[in-house]
Amino acid sequence: MSPRPAVQALPAYRPGRNPADLAREIGVDRAIKLASNEVAFPPLPAVVDAIAAAAGETNRYPDNGAVVLTDALAERYGVDPAQVATGCGAVMLCQQLAQAYTEPGASIAFAWRSFEMYPLLAQVAGARSIQVPLVPGREGGPADTHDLDGLLAAIDDDTRLVFVCNPNNPTGTAVRRAGLEKFLDAVPVTTLVVLDEAYREFVSDPDVPDGTELMRGRPNVAVLRTFSKAWGLAGLRVGYLLAEDPAVAEAVRKTHVPFSVSMLAQAAAVAALASEDEVRARCASVVAERKRLVAALRARGFDVSDSQANFVWLPVGEQAAPLAAALEARAVITRPFAGVGVRVTVGAPEENDAFLAALDAVRADGG
Numbered sequence: 001m002s003p004r005p006a007v008q009a010l011p012a013y014r015p016g017r018n019p020a021d022l023a024r025e026i027g028v029d030r031a032i033k034l035a036s037n038e039v040a041f042p043p044l045p046a047v048v049d050a051i052a053a054a055a056g057e058t059n060r061y062p063d064n065g066a067v068v069l070t071d072a073l074a075e076r077y078g079v080d081p082a083q084v085a086t087g088c089g090a091v092m093l094c095q096q097l098a099q100a101y102t103e104p105g106a107s108i109a110f111a112w113r114s115f116e117m118y119p120l121l122a123q124v125a126g127a128r129s130i131q132v133p134l135v136p137g138r139e140g141g142p143a144d145t146h147d148l149d150g151l152l153a154a155i156d157d158d159t160r161l162v163f164v165c166n167p168n169n170p171t172g173t174a175v176r177r178a179g180l181e182k183f184l185d186a187v188p189v190t191t192l193v194v195l196d197e198a199y200r201e202f203v204s205d206p207d208v209p210d211g212t213e214l215m216r217g218r219p220n221v222a223v224l225r226t227f228s229k230a231w232g233l234a235g236l237r238v239g240y241l242l243a244e245d246p247a248v249a250e251a252v253r254k255t256h257v258p259f260s261v262s263m264l265a266q267a268a269a270v271a272a273l274a275s276e277d278e279v280r281a282r283c284a285s286v287v288a289e290r291k292r293l294v295a296a297l298r299a300r301g302f303d304v305s306d307s308q309a310n311f312v313w314l315p316v317g318e319q320a321a322p323l324a325a326a327l328e329a330r331a332v333i334t335r336p337f338a339g340v341g342v343r344v345t346v347g348a349p350e351e352n353d354a355f356l357a358a359l360d361a362v363r364a365d366g367g
């Protein structure tokens with residue numbers, strides 16, 4: 001039995017390099033993974049306690065409506081619980097949005113390059129992808145920033161969804177308040193704009209708007225956030241959507257795979273939300289490391305734009321794959337995007353030092 005052509009055409013899943021396997025293979029004590037934009041901190045103490053407490057109840061199904069978590073999120077953001085939908089990671093919410101809002105013939109618009117799941121989920125939904133190339137965000141800089149005018153011009157009568165990834169994965173650049181407000185005011189009301197703010201907690205520029213504020217009074221705007229990055233719950237899979245119009249959250253809830261947000265994930269997310277001060281302090285240290293890393297890379301001659309996320313982008317073009325391979329041979333796993341650049345997650349200070357040392361060694365070897 002053959003699957004649908006759209007599914008046959010999907011690339012096969014290629015797991016990222018496991019640091020323990022790599023260390024064994026190249027004969028070192030430890031390899032460093034800076035490839036998936038996780039935080040290097042261990043889970044928050046309150047999270048570990050909450051998981052331990054919930055573990056004794058895992059013979060039961062989780063609460064399918066994630067009521068406690070939904071209420072905690074509603075309170076945190078000053079919205080009604082009807083405006084909130086939780087999901088098995090923000091990526092699943094992206095997929096649910098595609099299911100809920102598109103049908104064959106419809107289109108989904110987004111910048112490219114951006115989060116690599118957008119074209120894939122459009123393909124699975126049978127929707128057409130409209131990809132709008134990134135443009136330089138500063139004079140003479142690499143093409144790494146959303147072209148909001150281009151995105152607006154590309155929206156057609158069939159465009160049901162637009163993803164704006166802010167800050168953008170993998171380039172780390174962010175769009176500013178005036179540009180995004182102008183864009184949102186111009187998008188047709190029949191098109192839902194999803195502000196994917198997976199990295200919002202790492203934003204330090206006050207001119208980068210908070211989508212949960214921008215969505216107010218705009219019924220065709222929704223915001224995606226995740227517990228995977230700043231909140232340190234990547235292994236548990238939980239994200240959420242906030243929408244001005246409760247009908248959007250309801251549509252997403254209707255396409256939810258039953259029980260896909262596990263009991264442990266719900267308990268952990270509630271505990272993490274209650275530890276926000278600790279999370280903020282961790283994010284501040286990531287931001288400080290990001291600044292140090294960007295300066296160190298610029299001092300080495302890389303054309304690095306300011307990042308508002310927990311990763312930095314090296315726009316090295318054709319050197320991307322060989323550079324990542326050479327770093328891997330020196331026990332540092334990064335994320336190459338062939339022909340475009342290498343994305344490097346901001347790790348703990350000693351991990352970032354190890355990355356810079358590996359980079360220097362690669363360059364000293366002529367790489």
Ligand SMILES: Cc1ncc(COP(=O)(O)O)c(C=O)c1O
Nearest residue numbers: 089090091115169198226228239
């Ligand atoms: C821009 C963006 N959106 C969404 C996600 C999905 O996050 P998760 O499914 O872990 O919540 C990611 C993860 O890398 C991302 O980079």
